[in-house]
Amino acid sequence: MNPWPVVLLPALAALLGLALGRDRRxxxxxxxxxGGATLVLAAVGWALAGTGALEAAGPALRAGELEVPLAVATDPTRAAVAFVVALVALAVQVYSTWYLADDDRYPRFAATVSLFTAAMLLVVHSADLVLTVVGWEVMGWCSYLLIGHWSRRHTARRAAHKAFLVTRVADVGFVLGIVGLAAGAGTTSLGGVVAAWARPTECIDGQVATGLPVAEALAACGAPDGTLRAWLVTLVVIGVLGKSAQLPFQDWLADAMEGPTPASALIHAATMVAAGTxxxxxxxxxxxxxQTPRWVLxxxxxxxxxLAAVLAFAQSDLKRLLAWSTVSQVGVMLSALAAAPLEEGAGAGLFHLWSHAVFKxxxxxxxxxxxVIAGGTAAVALRxxxxxxxxxxxxxxxxxxxxxxxxLVVGGLSKEHVIAVSWEGAVETGPGVVVLVALLVTAxxxxxxxxxxxxxxxxxxxxxxxxAPLPVAIQAVLGVLVVMSVLGGLVLLTDAFPVGEASLGWIVxxxxxxxxxxxxxxxxxxxRDPADVLARRFVPHADRGLGADGLYVRVVATPVLALARLVAFLDTEVVDFYVRGTAAATRAAGWLGARAHHGERPSSAVGLVLAAVVVLGLAGVVAWS
Structure with missing residues (x-):
């Protein structure tokens, strides 16, 4: 099935939602x-994807020597991820009709959720790096709008600005890495980029076995520059760390709780932070x-x-507890990609993304x-x-x-596979040992x-x-998510996520x-509250995220502002000095010339002309010599 309708349908919903203005119904x-139609299309696409991979061509472009196919693709794994994204998005849309019943800006909120969903589905189905960047950037913009939806509150505006600025800083690396990979491959096609930059080890081994020196074997097989590849992939990893709220960009996601709860559910469960995976x-x-980007990741x-798990334990607000748990769990899914051997693939990390979307x-x-029942999200209020x-x-x-x-529940099954693949990676070179230890200590x-x-x-x-009585539709949404949290692990029977077998030893x-x-x-x-027993003095520090805001100000904001002031000084007082000096000198020369012209005698004029002739003659002699 062509995946374009799955991407374009929520985009159409966003356009219609904006066009409808304030008509709530x-x-x-x-x-x-x-949203329901998108889910149906995603489910049908998943069912049909069992036959194998499919790539649908887009309006192919060409920019000089660079091919831009703008294609999308689907396969069982992409289709499964698209299904869970569409499911969570529909759940959020249904839930929002009740939760934001009194919100006068609900139509804009619903339209933004639809656009957010379309952007994430574009990233999931993208087979072209240009489309990936488009979806990536649209999600960043939508997250800013959703976090700051209650813009009448200063805290919501500040949280939205913080999320936008922090993720945009990391996105500089992401875009540079993507551009470098595409330029080196001569195409933006994902398959073409991977084929161009992957080291053809079989070819090299075969050439070396025939007696060819390694350097000549690399040249014969067209092996890429490994150092340049490492730098470019590292830049992409930096962008992913920013969007996924991983160190050192971790602090923005907890502040994003200033947005409405449905927005938090969408950002934390199925979009934005999971897009990097x-x-x-x-x-x-x-x-x-x-190895370099793997170690960085x-x-x-x-x-x-x-760190996020420790901060979650000591939060005085349970919604922020869930936010820090998301930071920790995204680290878990990314750890599978950092540790997994090449032959194991990314299945374990994507399976944890799938399960995390459901239970979060x-x-x-x-x-x-x-x-709504308690009147707040503070731990004391929710008791x-x-x-x-x-x-x-x-x-x-x-x-x-x-x-x-x-x-046995879905989150447990996916984590066991992450641990298993990290153990496989720990046996080989790379960060597998570090990742495995972190997983076990975090548990x-x-x-x-x-x-x-x-x-x-x-x-x-x-x-x-x-x-108060909850609408039947909201009860149905929660009921479906409960069932999937219990039985969602059965998705492994569909072979949507190619993972190995979980070890009984690691389960124990x-x-x-x-x-x-x-x-x-x-x-x-x-x-009693366990945080009061074990970490009473730590709670205020955890609520502040260990002062990451202050660190951002001292390490990033203050130096940047100081540099900006220096540049402004140099621009106005040094560079502009010459421009202003030239203008002042010209005005002074004109004034003096005017005075001399109006007050001079004919003999004085002749003297000035003769003096000019002498000066020009001397200058000519010097130049000739």
């Missing part, structure tokens, strides 16, 4: 109706043979997943419901709120089980903050909280580590 019908999966053959995600969307939509409705409690139970990585911390969240949400309070080790984290969280009993 038509905006709802357009957003939900076309899709891009690197497409370039995995290049990443796997380039591996070290960044290893530190980030543990469930948790964010559930926390939004709980916040016991899950007791208001059985469906809310069930949503938190299975969402947190998946987040903690308990085996008990993740279990601890999941246990803390469950204790707070289900604690007995008097009087017991009550919930993971269970023991989870038990350690649960036991630590229960030290204070069932009625």
């Amino acid at each position: 038509l905006a709802q019908a357009t957003a939900v109706g076309l 899709v891009v690197l999966a497409g370039l995995f053959p290049l990443l796997a043979v380039s 591996g070290i960044s995600v290893s530190i980030t997943m543990l 969307a469930l948790l964010f939509l559930a926390i939004g419901w709980a916040a 016991g709120s899950a007791a208001a409705a059985p469906l809310l409690r069930v949503s938190f139970v299975f969402g947190l089980l998946s987040l903690a990585g308990v085996p 008990p911390v993740t279990a601890a903050y999941c246990t803390r969240a469950y204790l707070l949400l289900t604690a007995h309070v008097r009087p017991a909280p009550t919930s 080790i993971t269970l023991l580590l989870i038990a350690v984290g649960v036991g630590a969280a229960l030290r204070g009993g069932l009625d």
